[in-house]
Amino acid sequence: MNPLEIFRYAFEALRERRTRSILTILMVLIGAALMTALNGMNAGMENFVLSSFSSLSPNSLIVVPGTSSVTLDAHDVTLLKKVSGVDDAVPFIQGAAILHSGVKTLRVMVAGFDQSKINLLYPTAELEEGSFISPYDSTGMVLGSKIAMPPGETRPFAWVGKVVTAEYKHTSIEPSGQIKREAVKRSFVVKGVLKYTGAPGFANVDRSALVSLQAANSLFKRGSHYDGIIVITASTDLNSKVEKEILKLYSGNVMVISPKAIVQVIEKTMAGFTTFTVSIAMVSLMVAAVGIITTLFTSVMERTREIGLLKALGFKNWHVLVMFLSEALIVGIIGGSLGLVAGYFGAHLLLMRPVQFSHSAALIQPLFEVEGLVFVWLFTLAISLLAGFYPAWRASKLNPVEALRKE
Structure with missing residues (x-):
C-alpha cells in the first residue's frame, strides 16, 4: 500500500467518526485562530505606535x-x-x-x-x-x-x-x-x-x-x-552625548526623554506582551493536543480488531504507524488552515471599532506577515503529529493474533 492510499484510508477513518473528529479539529482550530489573531493584533498595535512616534523629530x-x-x-x-x-x-x-x-x-x-x-x-x-x-x-x-x-x-x-x-x-x-x-x-x-x-x-x-x-x-x-x-x-548621532551633557549640567535633577528611547521601551514592552498573549494561545493548542491523543487512543481501542486484520493481510508496523499519524496530520491540516482564516477575520472583527487612548481614539489595522502565518500553520501541524505519535506507535505494536481475538 502506497502512502497516498494510507492517507486516504486515514481520512475515511476520520469520516466514520465524524462528530469526534469535528470536535478535535475544532480544538485545533481555536488554538491556531488565537495564535493568528493575537499575533496580527499585536503586530498591528506595535506598528501603529511606532509609526506614530516616527512622525516626531528624531533629533x-x-x-x-x-x-x-x-x-x-x-x-x-x-x-x-x-x-x-x-x-x-x-x-x-x-x-x-x-x-x-x-x-x-x-x-x-x-x-x-x-x-x-x-x-x-x-x-x-x-x-x-x-x-x-x-x-x-x-x-x-x-x-x-x-x-x-x-x-x-x-x-x-x-x-x-x-x-x-x-x-x-x-x-x-x-x-x-x-x-x-x-x-x-x-x-x-x-x-x-x-x-x-x-x-x-x-x-x-x-x-x-x-x-x-x-x-x-x-x-x-x-x-x-x-x-x-x-x-x-x-544630529541624531549626538543625542546620547547631548543627553549626558544635560544630565551633568543639572546634576541629574532633570529627566531627558528621547523618541528613540521611547520607541525602544515600546518595542520591549510589546515583545513581552506578545510573548504573554501567544503563550495563552499555545496553552489552547496544548489542550487541542490532549484532544488528539484522546481521540486517537479511543480510535485505537475501538479498532483493535481492525488493526489485527490489517496486519494479517500484510500491513507492516510502519503502515499502521503512518496511518494513525496521517489521521493526526489531517486534523492538524484542517484545524490549522481553518484557524488561520478564522484568526485573520477575527482580528479584523475585533479591531473594527476605534481603540480608545485617553483623549483620543484610533483605528488600528491588524498586521499579518507571511512568515508568521506559515509558522503558526507549521507549529499546529507539529503539535498534531507529536500528539498523535504515541497512540500511533501503540497501534503499530499491537500483536495481530491478540488483536483478532478482541471482540
Whole structure:
C-alpha cells in the first residue's frame, strides 16, 4: 500500500467518526485562530505606535524637571542652547482644559510654544487651513484635526474665525495653608486648523489646541515657568552625548526623554506582551493536543480488531504507524488552515471599532506577515503529529493474533 492510499484510508477513518473528529479539529482550530489573531493584533498595535512616534523629530530631546523643587525658565533655555551639539531649545507649557465652542464642549490638551518652530518638533505638521500664530499673539489658537472635527461627528466643533473659550481649573495653596480653587477662562480666536499628523510627542497635536507660550502661561498661571524644554540636536548621532551633557549640567535633577528611547521601551514592552498573549494561545493548542491523543487512543481501542486484520493481510508496523499519524496530520491540516482564516477575520472583527487612548481614539489595522502565518500553520501541524505519535506507535505494536481475538 502506497502512502497516498494510507492517507486516504486515514481520512475515511476520520469520516466514520465524524462528530469526534469535528470536535478535535475544532480544538485545533481555536488554538491556531488565537495564535493568528493575537499575533496580527499585536503586530498591528506595535506598528501603529511606532509609526506614530516616527512622525516626531528624531533629533529632539524633551527636558523636564526631575523633582517638584526644580523649575525651568528662560535662563534654562539660554543655558541649554549653549550645550555643545544643540541647535535650538524650544520651551513649552501644556495642560488639560475644557474648550467651549458655542454650546459644545471638549476636554483637550492645550499646548503653548513658539509655532514658528513647529516643524522642528513635528516635521510632518501641516496646516489644513488658516495660519500659525506669532509668539506674541495672546488670543490666537490653532486646532488639531480631531478637535476641529471630532471623530464620529458630522459638523465641525470649530473653524477658522470661530471664537472659543478655554477653561482651566487652577488650584493653589494660600500662605495660610488653605487650598484655593478658581476657574480661569480665556477667549481665543481660531487662526488655523492642522492636518492629521498622527504624532504623539509632548502633546498629541491632533487632539490639542495650540497657543503661544505667553497665552499658555496666562491660562495655566505658570508664573513664567515652563513644563519642559525641547532640545533640538544637530544630529541624531549626538543625542546620547547631548543627553549626558544635560544630565551633568543639572546634576541629574532633570529627566531627558528621547523618541528613540521611547520607541525602544515600546518595542520591549510589546515583545513581552506578545510573548504573554501567544503563550495563552499555545496553552489552547496544548489542550487541542490532549484532544488528539484522546481521540486517537479511543480510535485505537475501538479498532483493535481492525488493526489485527490489517496486519494479517500484510500491513507492516510502519503502515499502521503512518496511518494513525496521517489521521493526526489531517486534523492538524484542517484545524490549522481553518484557524488561520478564522484568526485573520477575527482580528479584523475585533479591531473594527476605534481603540480608545485617553483623549483620543484610533483605528488600528491588524498586521499579518507571511512568515508568521506559515509558522503558526507549521507549529499546529507539529503539535498534531507529536500528539498523535504515541497512540500511533501503540497501534503499530499491537500483536495481530491478540488483536483478532478482541471482540
